[in-house]
Amino acid sequence: MLKVEHITKYYDNNKAVDDLSFEVPDGKIFGLLGVNGAGKTTTFRMIIGLLEPTEGKITLDGKPIDYDVTDTIGFLTEERSLLTKLTVKEQIIYYGTLKGMKEEDILRELDYWLERFQITEYKDRKIKELSKGNQQKVQFISAVINNPKLLILDEPFSGLDPINVEMFMEAIREFKKRGSSIIFSSHRMEHVEMFCENLVILVKGKSVLEGELKQIKKEYRKKNIHIKGIVDLEKIRKISGVSKVIENADEIIVKIDNDSIVSAVFEVVKKGKDIIEFSVEDPTLNEIFLSKVGESYEK
Numbered sequence: 001m002l003k004v005e006h007i008t009k010y011y012d013n014n015k016a017v018d019d020l021s022f023e024v025p026d027g028k029i030f031g032l033l034g035v036n037g038a039g040k041t042t043t044f045r046m047i048i049g050l051l052e053p054t055e056g057k058i059t060l061d062g063k064p065i066d067y068d069v070t071d072t073i074g075f076l077t078e079e080r081s082l083l084t085k086l087t088v089k090e091q092i093i094y095y096g097t098l099k100g101m102k103e104e105d106i107l108r109e110l111d112y113w114l115e116r117f118q119i120t121e122y123k124d125r126k127i128k129e130l131s132k133g134n135q136q137k138v139q140f141i142s143a144v145i146n147n148p149k150l151l152i153l154d155e156p157f158s159g160l161d162p163i164n165v166e167m168f169m170e171a172i173r174e175f176k177k178r179g180s181s182i183i184f185s186s187h188r189m190e191h192v193e194m195f196c197e198n199l200v201i202l203v204k205g206k207s208v209l210e211g212e213l214k215q216i217k218k219e220y221r222k223k224n225i226h227i228k229g230i231v232d233l234e235k236i237r238k239i240s241g242v243s244k245v246i247e248n249a250d251e252i253i254v255k256i257d258n259d260s261i262v263s264a265v266f267e268v269v270k271k272g273k274d275i276i277e278f279s280v281e282d283p284t285l286n287e288i289f290l291s292k293v294g295e296s297y298e299k
């Protein structure tokens with residue numbers, strides 16, 4: 001289990017991370033969310049020991065993170081750091097050796113991942129000859145070659161097409177099954193929503209929302225009503241507690257401030273025509289994120 005307790009980081013007078021605490025149990029996927037400059041990369045750098053927190057404590061299975069445990073950590077950096085003149089094989093051997101692995105173990109793992117990512121034919125090709133997406137796969141392999149207990153992924157999906165996003169997600173889920181703790185950052189809420197269980201939203205280094213994704217959604221009072229059919233939208237707009245009505249090509253979305261508005265909207269919809277759907281749904285994580293980030297910028 002990764003435990004981050006009250007960490008704060010200053011760069012000169014700039015507070016990049018402000019009293020941040022969270023835990024990532026074994027076999028859990030944790031999302032660290034925030035806009036540019038929120039403090040995600042700084043937090044990751046502190047976790048892997050590249051930066052010293054100004055205050056606070058970080059432990060992995062109860063032990064401080066130092067050279068003794070770094071061999072059990074995998075880190076996919078945001079500023080991808082491949083040595084592009086090397087071949088894929090040379091690159092991975094280099095990273096695996098840095099993690100204290102034997103060459104035969106590195107090559108066994110490498111073959112497994114190359115096959116899984118369907119890039120076996122690039123094993124002896126120079127990195128610079130690979131497409132961006134394939135370079136990213138090699139970068140991912142270099143982060144996981146040591147079968148890490150703690151896997152840290154800074155923006156793992158950036159620049160990937162949807163098929164490769166799914167491939168990476170499957171690979172990350174495999175580490176969850178193996179019992180690793182996984183922590184990743186992203187700007188893309190739909191990626192977080194798809195497979196992350198717990199999360200923290202950072203704004204200017206401070207947590208503005210944290211907890212279990214399901215619970216966060218449940219507790220967020222604002223909901224969306226989805227309607228398919230012909231209804232009197234003017235009447236719906238006039239209901240107090242209706243914050244917005246969006247007319248999409250195939251459905252109407254009514255944004256409401258809380259559950260108590262549902263029956264008033266339903267009364268109007270009942271009088272409509274050709275109604276084939278009326279459902280109340282939780283907001284998307286993106287909506288929660290925007291509302292939380294907006295609120296804290298206003299402070």
Ligand code: ATP
Pocket residue numbers: 011014015016034035036037038039040041042043078
């Ligand atoms: P992004 O999504 O853009 O990568 P981030 O959430 O990872 O952003 P950080 O890179 O951790 O954010 O930056 C947090 C704050 O710390 C920012 O105000 C940034 O300008 C500042 N900062 C980051 N690295 C340094 C550094 N090496 N020296 C001084 N200030 C820094």
